[in-house]
Amino acid sequence: MADRDNGTGNSQGNGLSKSDTRDVRGTIGALIFIVIGAIGWWQIRNAPSPQAVMFPRTVIGLMVLFCLLVIVRNLLGRATPEARQPIGSIARQIGLLAAMVLATLAMPYIGFVIAALAAYIAIMAVAMYERWTPARRLLYPLSGVVVVLGFYYIFLHMFQVPLPEPAWFTLPF
Numbered sequence: 001m002a003d004r005d006n007g008t009g010n011s012q013g014n015g016l017s018k019s020d021t022r023d024v025r026g027t028i029g030a031l032i033f034i035v036i037g038a039i040g041w042w043q044i045r046n047a048p049s050p051q052a053v054m055f056p057r058t059v060i061g062l063m064v065l066f067c068l069l070v071i072v073r074n075l076l077g078r079a080t081p082e083a084r085q086p087i088g089s090i091a092r093q094i095g096l097l098a099a100m101v102l103a104t105l106a107m108p109y110i111g112f113v114i115a116a117l118a119a120y121i122a123i124m125a126v127a128m129y130e131r132w133t134p135a136r137r138l139l140y141p142l143s144g145v146v147v148v149l150g151f152y153y154i155f156l157h158m159f160q161v162p163l164p165e166p167a168w169f170t171l172p173f
Contacts (some may be wrong), residue, residue, distance in 0.1 A: 023070075023079035030067035030074075037064045055159045095126035111166035113152055120144040 037060045047053040073079060103119030110118075124140055155161040 022077055023074045026079065027071055027074045030070040034064050034067045037067070051160060055155075055161060092126055096123055099123050099126065107164040109167050112163040113148060114166060115164075116148045116151070117144065120148060 040056065040060050044053045044056050099119050099122035103115045103122075106118070107115040121141070121144065124144065128136075130136070152163060156163055
């Protein structure tokens with residue numbers, strides 16, 4: 001059975017050419033990250049203890065798995081065409097970078113929790129494009145506290161990764 005041409009120069013019937021549904025740059029990027037993952041896996045092979053490699057291997061394994069899923073999706077022609085994203089303002093981009101760098105530099109002095117919460121609030125304020133409704137004013141900061149404390153608990157207690165504590169006082173949790 002012959003495919004019909006829909007007037008767009010292709011016979012897909014959906015207005016997209018076959019090349020529009022294959023994300024070549026995404027596939028190349030996924031391959032690069034798989035190589036980076038392999039190098040990382042090789043680098044941690046001589047770690048001093050099995051606990052020291054648990055978190056890196058988990059992250060590397062998930063990264064490689066998701067990269068493989070991207071490659072399979074692209075090979076099957078299921079990728080969506082790239083949309084042109086509007087370029088954000090330079091001031092917002094610099095603000096986001098500054099918030100992350102300042103939080104990282106402050107962590108040894110004020111600890112992970114306080115620095116991460118400050119970074120979350122700064123990034124939320126800089127990156128918020130929508131109007132601040134009462135629900136957003138309540139839910140966004142609360143969700144930030146839950147996420148930061150959740151990461152703190154997971155890294156400290158489950159992965160046993162020591163996180164920076166405040167230099168001047170002790171947190172109650």
